[in-house]
């Protein structure tokens with residue numbers, strides 16, 4: 328048997344069926360918004376202290392707080408001695424549903440670990456920002472906590488991230504203080520994302 | 531002879547410049563107005579030397595972008611038709627304006643000059659005819675793109691436009707019966723008369739029902755929300771899918787020009803064109819040019835000022851009607867296609883016919 332979903336019929340009154348009174352009501356609402364905002368804008372231009380005419384955040388200057396859990400641009404973590412944490416176990420490459428991680432492992436003479444990534448590339452154009460790579464990593468070597476959300480580029484090649492880029496911890500990278508003290512001695516900048524967001528006057 | 535040609539050239543230039551300015555400002559107003567009514571700020575990023583001019587620069591940037599954008603031609607399209615379709619969509623709109631008067635007849639060097647490019651006895655038919663030709667642009671665009679979705683989009687658009695074209699025609703019959711003329715110039719002149727000595731004989735007062743039907747039908751003709759099924763830019767594939775750069779720009783310039791022209795048609799037929807209530811020129815009233823109020827009060831106004839006031843009044847009316855169309859466009863959600871067709875054929879059409887019947891009956895009884 329096919330299930331039939333009964334569509335709820337709304338009984339409209341005659342005037343509702345003609346559309347016009349309801350249309351006028353709708354227009355009244357938008358007109359009210361238009362004119363209140365218009366006079367507020369004019370007032371502001373003239374230097375008066377009126378209520379804010381818009382509820383929007385003016386993006387490049389004002390920023391919203393980005394949650395530490397939010398998945399942004401990837402980065403690779405460093406050990407306290409500055410070497411990559413990644414042991415080239417290929418877990419992330421295997422877990423990645425988009426197959427956009429390419430790792431070339433190499434052997435190391437370091438007594439503690441066997442392999443390290445000679446090359447580690449992420450094709451951001453294919454990445455769906457699912458975060459499975461982060462989940463899969465046994466070493467906490469890959470994270471998506473940079474808080475960087477402007478990922479535009481002028482060329483496709485710019486979105487093909489290499490190991491050096493992923494490992495570099497640029498000062499503008501915003502991270503949250505999740506494991507304080509863990510990376511002591513490592514050349515890693517840590518910026519408090521919350522503080523930063525508040526400094527930008529986000530709501 | 532030379533003077534006559536010069537006058538026509540000037541009139542054409544003025545009208546063309548007027549429509550283009552209107553269309554250009556509309557691309558800006560569309561953003562700003564929609565932003566204000568939904569508590570946003572709207573376009574304000576583009577600037578020249580730090581001057582932003584409340585976002586008007588954005589429209590310039592848009593035009594630049596369209597000009598320099600890659601002009602993509604679908605490989606298997608019909609080159610010629612593909613190229614000519616935007617022209618078909620845009621040109622008729624400009625031609626429509628030719629028969630609409632934007633000011634009263636003026637005396638220049640002892641000769642009467644109509645502020646109207648073409649004084650046609652069948653002006654309104656001309657308007658409707660060129661409104662219909664715009665359908666060709668849409669249909670050709672869909673057909674010539676060699677894209678099945680575009681073709682269906684074009685069919686959808688032309689079906690919609692033809693359906694509402696009929697309503698437009700039926701709605702115009704009422705005013706034509708009342709004013710007894712198809713010439714927009716004469717129609718506007720008629721609208722300066724008074725009903726019962728105080729009410730201006732504007733189309734909206736003598737034919738309210740026709741106006742209520744004409745406005746949505748006309749908006750459906752411009753293919754804009756809530757009737758924007760031909761485009762539905764991001765959701766349903768429309769006729770202009772295979773157009774890019776300035777060719778695409780022409781479709782949308784045509785659409786914005788259509789809004790200007792529609793506002794002008796609405797003003798002409800339903801809002802007294804260039805007329806201001808109780809203001810008469812020297813030719814129309816024995817008492818001299820100026821305001822003649824019903825009570826007998828008389829405020830004299832110089833003849834040239836009467837002309838200037840009337841041209842300004844027409845521009846203002848067109849501006850307000852464009853504003854209203856924008857507001858409607860940003861207030862209502864889109865119709866579903868079957869609803870769209872049902873509204874036209876099964877709901878608006880009978881009422882439009884009824885309106886003609888009532889108008890005829892009333893006119894017969896008044897005789």
Ligand code: SF4
Nearest residue numbers: 423454455457458460
């Ligand atoms: S976020 Fe998902 S898609 Fe992107 S690299 Fe990681 S696993 Fe692959």
Ligand code: SF4
Nearest residue numbers: 413414416417419464
């Ligand atoms: S899962 Fe972690 S340790 Fe393994 S290859 Fe990926 S980043 Fe390196």
